[in-house]
Amino acid sequence: MNPSPITASESKAFVATFELPPTGSGPLDGLCFAVKDLIDIAGWKTACGNPAWRDSHPPAVAHAVCVEQLLRAGARCVGKTVSDEMAFSLLGQNHFYGTPLNPHAPDRVPGGSSSGSASAVACGLVDFALGTDTGGSVRVPAGNCGIPGFRPSHGYISVAGVNPLAPTFDTVGIFAEKPDVLARVANFLLSTEPAAANEPESIYIIRDAFALADAEIQQALMEPVQKLRERFGGRVREISLSDVDGDTTGASFETWRDTYCVLQWAEIKSCLGAWIADSRPDFGPATVSSFALTDQLDRGRIAGAVERRERYFRCLRNFLGPRDLLCMPTAPALPLRLSDPVPDRSAKTSGNTYYPRALSLTSVAGIGRMPQVSLPIAASTDGIPAGLSLLAAQGQDAFLLEVAKDLA
């Protein structure tokens, strides 16, 4: 099963390895998987990437619902993988648990927060892996590690037994080396039949999403986008996000990102704030500054952000037909070098704009409750992976997965 010369130990992807046999037989027979350490495995502590959380919480008494589904369908689970602290990061560097290997760019981060799951798949150690994706935590590491990654429509894969971060956006996502395995696992978890159709009606290239990306990302994605144009001709159209939301100020992505961040920070404080205030856990420096944002948020802004979120959601629903796709870069930059300084999550206090640009891109699926797949079909001139993302209308997961299989 492991064609790679990289061992589990070398990958630094796992916090624990074990052998959890299937409890039944079905469409996932013979596949092995790993699970982000934010998702319960019975008998194990779910550490959420932080030793203080691990030490202050009892072990799980049951597998998460999504894990039970997979075991029943014939898959076997072989380990728990490293998560960024409390899943609140897009980088893949954990102060306590280390940085899982990005095998296609070993001097760069794997991306996070589902860093270990992405690494385990990219290193060929498992057939697929579960992650969680609130604001990009599956999509970004999939792009960084050069593997397919999938965020489902919100609310269709159970999050019971998965530690909440921001419930309005929390999802369980999937990585797999092979797009057909990705589709098989996702369709099973979603209980949907594989889609009969894989021909998009329109593919909307979001111009201002590409403009947010570094030149080397734009360059890397030029060829795959050109191939989409050759293949689908006039069905590939260019739009800007303002064609969806009707905004005329040119600030669409900034407003969507702000909307997302207000709600994400508000919900993170609701989910984790009491524990932090009460137990004063030891966090790594980047995590300290991330949680500071949730404390600094003016909660008077919540009501307005909910209003905008639902308005944008309806704009997307009205804009996108069942066979339409949006297309954008998965992330605004190549994965950071391990030697680079950690970017500041705060948007306006730093020259480093990685987070605001990344969250602008990832906010679209979050606000739209939409599925998104990151395809590993691009690389920089140095061979560093760059993800190209496709998004479909809410509930059109099976169609999106079929298109992804076809394009890969």
Next chain:
Amino acid sequence: MNPSPITASESKAFVATFELPPTGSGPLDGLCFAVKDLIDIAGWKTACGNPAWRDSHPPAVAHAVCVEQLLRAGARCVGKTVSDEMAFSLLGQNHFYGTPLNPHAPDRVPGGSSSGSASAVACGLVDFALGTDTGGSVRVPAGNCGIPGFRPSHGYISVAGVNPLAPTFDTVGIFAEKPDVLARVANFLLSTEPAAANEPESIYIIRDAFALADAEIQQALMEPVQKLRERFGGRVREISLSDVDGDTTGASFETWRDTYCVLQWAEIKSCLGAWIADSRPDFGPATVSSFALTDQLDRGRIAGAVERRERYFRCLRNFLGPRDLLCMPTAPALPLRLSDPVPDRSAKTSGNTYYPRALSLTSVAGIGRMPQVSLPIAASTDGIPAGLSLLAAQGQDAFLLEVAKDLA
């Protein structure tokens, strides 16, 4: 504001009263509300109806997102209300916190688990109140207490700061004495405009749902259903649940209830099982036997239940047009007398079938991710309230609320 001679103390609805002023001005100006003690109020412990939970968890550091929304829109919060233990009951009797008053049937239970919120509204002590509804915890007490109650489409009102029970089904619901207040509060929380239309295309009376109910419920609902027929003529049609799911064995409601229960019990164990195993909390006797069900569940049944759930969800989505409604009793029986023995939640070990019948009825909205409103437009010959429920397609909340306003 309190036209009733019943005081807060007499209602036994509150675990705490206070005055939390609005943080803004808007569509809810002048309204006062109470919040189930499963929903965070900053500075207070969220007890979830159980002293052991209260004592083992720190106080909330922020209001729940839904509470922040309400305060910003001009409403003021005046208290926290009694919840059944861990929200895992439909009765409204709390071993530790007592039984809130059902003012329209003082010798009967208010229903639960949002017992205090229903009681506070029915006693005229607040304009509206927030509850939570996983498997009927807003709908059933609304029916019992003779007030309008609303469960929203799943996933459209934030549950951040609300203690999870079974995330696949958890919602924040609303009680209000006046249907126009109910609609105003719900539309604001959902960020939807009031619906322009209030004319149903079809109202499907679910025959086998009525057959599940006691004779006195059937009798009580006869007149309101007859009024629907007079008003809407041929648009009122009779169906059975098998017309939705295509089942030919006559066991539709039993299978839907089983599907719901397997997932609810599985998710409750994932959310609360580790805490229970670790801290061995003191529960009331009925709660002990409810949680025993979550331990006895064969988790190998989860995958099949997810598959059925999604299949039934799609059946409902295909069956119901945007202006169609389902109609059924809110609960299968009049509220229990305070002197009655507590019914056993376990379906097959007891002559008392309250729970299996109630969960059969409430499972439809849960499985369908659909909004449901319980209308207080019926009573037994003794004047005991009986709720008549209408359900709309997922996302058609504003339409459903407008119909409810019109019918009330």
